[in-house]
Amino acid sequence: MADEKILKFEGLFAGYGGGDVLKGVDFEVNHGGVTCIVGPNGSGKSTLLKAVSGLVKPRLGQIWFKGTPLVGLTPREILKLGIVQVPQNHSLFREMTVEENVVLGAFLVKDRKVIAERMDYVRGIFPIVSERARDKAGSLSGGQQRLVEFARCLMLDPELVVLDEPSMGLDPKTLRLVFETIQRMNSVGRTVLLVEQNARQALKLSHDGVVLENGKVRLAGTGAEVLNNPEIGALYLGGSISAPSEAKKTAEGTGTSDA
């Protein structure tokens, strides 16, 4: 993995008018990896992702994307930079076909040839885009809709893919498929930043993990470090790991550490 940072959060404060939800967030996202943010309900995970995409305006602080400041940019400008988010709730147009939905993902692209090339590329990664091309998106199951949303987000050829609880509401079989697909998107060169309550499984597939607590970073490290931290395990991962852990022991008992 490249040692470069693709995204940096610097003293970020943001909220919705009733006080700050993010209270000084600082951490960095490694280029080329999968970074998973975990934490209790209401700790600010979704707000942080919305700030990245320009959907929430931070009150203080900055977000740097490869040296470009994101705060103050419109969501459209942020999309153009190569950051695409798949939101928490299903976001396909139900009455439009699968193919129409995916093509819409390239709404910022003018060149028809480029769009056709990307459609071919996306079909190669997501077979469902060809298999169900003419079906209305609303007729697909929750998991299938998720995959089409992933396909749509790749139509802008993003460098950074942002996912807000991609596994929510999915049955075990589909969840596995969705997680495998996240890894596949990563293996074809996309940096992935995701929020997950299915934290154990998500941290296992992530290079890096970040624990958000009450609007601040409680711990940042590798996915394994977060997974094996006994304190975090008890607080947010449903207890300490049941199987005796052969993974390397990480620095324990510290409040925060940096990446």
Added chain:
Amino acid sequence: MTTLINAQGVSKAFGGVQALNDCSLEVEKGSITGLIGPNGSGKTTLFNVMTGYVKPDAGTVFFDGSNITNARPDAVFELGIGRTFQLTRIFSRISVLENMLVATQRDDSWLRGLTRSMSSKEEVASAMEWLDFVGISQLARLQAGALSYGQRKLLELAYVLVADPAVILLDEPAGGVNLTLINGIAEKIRTLNAAGKTFLIVEHNMEFVMSLCTSVTVMHQGTDLVTGPPDSVRANPLVLDAYLGGGDDDEPAEDVING
């Protein structure tokens, strides 16, 4: 044991989609019954039929001996079946606490208006107790629309618990909820169950279902595929094929990156 909810031969089609096809389910009094199955197998539709939100094309639903097949949702609630929704339904323009107080009005009558000031203190105390249990009592005065997705789910759970129905139907109570809190919720369900409360739970988190439920029914393509104790259901090849996707379900693709 007596059967509290008895759904027999329920069918329901939406346009060309046969959501339920001769589906039967019995919920024993005092049980924690789990309802699992792939996305789109009809679990939520069955919930909707049992609680009066959807009228079935065929079949009957009995609750404690009385026929509730086409009863209205409020009548079903009055009889003692409370439920949560997969996509939460709360009043977003009033406070979290006020949402809870709305839910306590199930036993409302003309007399209640007269005694309201006397009982309201207890109602508030009870509401706060449940909010505290799900960990959002500090948000009691906040407008409910300001809650995060996970917090809304927790409010809805508290909301149905404070109404104190005889049977509680939970639609994906663990979805989008922090893992440690999921364990707390499971513990509370056990306590309430020990005190005589009956539960019917739709959930994809297998650890939650298998450790909590006394009986599990697996749905597939609109009908009940298998019913039995958790261990036998988990090992059933039909279930592995239709739902769990073979092998053990909680270790997806862990070897790919961190291995």
